[in-house]
Amino acid sequence: MPLVFAGVCSHAPGITGRAERADPELREDFYAAMRRLGGEIRAARPDALVIVAAEHFANFFMNNMPAYCMGMAERYEGPIEDPEWLGIAPRTYPGASALSRRLIERIMARIDLAYAEEWQFDHGIMVPLHFLLPEADLPVIPVNINCQGPPLTPLSRAYEFGRALREACDAVQERIAVVGTGGISHWPATPDSGKINEAWDRDFLDRWLANDHARLTAYTDAETWREAGQGGFEIRTFIAVAGAAEGAVGELYFYAPIPIFAVGCTVARLRI
Amino acid sequence: MSLYYVQKLLYNLNRDARVRQRHADDFGDLLKEYDLSEEERRALVDGDIGLLYVMGVNGQILMHYAALLGYPWDDYIKSMREGLAKHGPVRHGLYLTTDGRGAV
Numbered sequence: 001m002p003l004v005f006a007g008v009c010s011h012a013p014g015i016t017g018r019a020e021r022a023d024p025e026l027r028e029d030f031y032a033a034m035r036r037l038g039g040e041i042r043a044a045r046p047d048a049l050v051i052v053a054a055e056h057f058a059n060f061f062m063n064n065m066p067a068y069c070m071g072m073a074e075r076y077e078g079p080i081e082d083p084e085w086l087g088i089a090p091r092t093y094p095g096a097s098a099l100s101r102r103l104i105e106r107i108m109a110r111i112d113l114a115y116a117e118e119w120q121f122d123h124g125i126m127v128p129l130h131f132l133l134p135e136a137d138l139p140v141i142p143v144n145i146n147c148q149g150p151p152l153t154p155l156s157r158a159y160e161f162g163r164a165l166r167e168a169c170d171a172v173q174e175r176i177a178v179v180g181t182g183g184i185s186h187w188p189a190t191p192d193s194g195k196i197n198e199a200w201d202r203d204f205l206d207r208w209l210a211n212d213h214a215r216l217t218a219y220t221d222a223e224t225w226r227e228a229g230q231g232g233f234e235i236r237t238f239i240a241v242a243g244a245a246e247g248a249v250g251e252l253y254f255y256a257p258i259p260i261f262a263v264g265c266t267v268a269r270l271r272i
Numbered sequence: 273m274s275l276y277y278v279q280k281l282l283y284n285l286n287r288d289a290r291v292r293q294r295h296a297d298d299f300g301d302l303l304k305e306y307d308l309s310e311e312e313r314r315a316l317v318d319g320d321i322g323l324l325y326v327m328g329v330n331g332q333i334l335m336h337y338a339a340l341l342g343y344p345w346d347d348y349i350k351s352m353r354e355g356l357a358k359h360g361p362v363r364h365g366l367y368l369t370t371d372g373r374g375a376v
Contacts, residue, residue, distance in 0.1 A: 018345060056332035056333075057279075057283050057286070057287075057330065057332055057333050058286075058287060059287075061279075061280060061283050062276065062279070062280075063280070080286070080287055081286075081336060081339070082336075082339055082340070085336075085339045120287065148330065148332060149330075150366070187369075187370065187374070188331060188332070188335075189330075189331025189332055189334065189335040189367060190325075190331055190352065190367050190368070190369050190374070191349055191352045191353045191356065191369045191372040191373075191374055192369050192370050192371060192372060192373065192374045193349060193374045193375060193376070194374040194375020194376065195370065195371070195373070195374055195375075225366065229370075230331075230366040230367060259374075259375035260375050260376070262375065
């Protein structure tokens with residue numbers, strides 16, 4: 001079936017772990033937008049949710065770092081972080097190993113994709129799923145794009161990965177939704193945590209909502225690092241979703257800097 | 273330069289309960305398995321978040337080690353600022369500070 005849904009959202013651990021310290025009105029508006037995205041995923045009646053995230057050394061380290069990896073497990077557990085620290089209780093999400101395998105085989109025709117039959121979810125996946133799939137009742141297929149340990153995959157390849165993912169999703173019988181998670185500009189886990197370049201974020205979102213391949217892939221990593229921090233490298237997940245929804249333009253459901261969450265909180269979808 | 277192994281140790285601690293148990297039982301014995309400089313070993317034994325930050329430990333790894341050691345969020349951010357004041361700029365990696373002000 002053709003891909004049935006494409007969206008993006010933030011995943012910063014403070015969203016749940018430091019919830020009580022945010023402006024309540026802003027926080028609840030953001031949470032409502034996250035739940036809206038979750039409701040729209042369900043309304044698209046997917047058989048599985050592919051979640052394209054940028055993990056933070058939960059499963060992958062510099063001894064053997066894949067640029068792209070897709071999960072092929074029967075189930076996934078998380079959070080790998082202290083549940084109290086993250087504000088999310090441990091839980092298990094069902095996987096879809098046979099479907100994963102078919103998608104991986106298809107994607108491999110265009111992208112040298114790694115796969116993993118073991119995968120512990122960190123906040124990059126747990127925080128979005130906390131809102132999007134609160135009942136953990138839809139099979140999940142995780143994808144990681146290395147955004148932490150350079151060298152990093154070029155932005156043009158992230159878009160191409162999205163195209164390959166779309167082709168694979170369109171080729172299988174199942175209905176598949178895809179969500180990308182990550183920050184736009186942010187400087188997490190530094191003394192600058194909470195700094196957000198709103199102008200840079202809004203310019204990036206203009207490019208993403210227009211699904212403008214040329215402008216989305218025009219950034220150099222040096223520019224991104226300077227203007228958007230090391231957290232800005234996670235735009236790769238948003239760009240991959242744009243690639244998966246090439247030709248579709250988007251709608252922004254929520255954007256607001258919430259400094260104690262350490263990111264400009266974002267919820268958006270592309271109308272495929 | 274063995275920053276790689278400092279980070280590998282913390283990566284293993286963050287993701288493996290058995291390694292955390294060894295950390296709790298006999299951290300010195302666990303450290304013998306990693307090729308560390310004396311400064312790195314001391315920073316780990318002392319739980320010196322500020323020095324580990326300045327050495328260039330990736331923030332996403334260090335953040336969870338600070339949590340494991342019981343640092344409340346604000347104290348963790350403060351420790352990095354104190355590390356910069358005491359030891360100078362971050363020596364390696366991507367997790368440099370800019371203005372150092374942040375949200376706390």
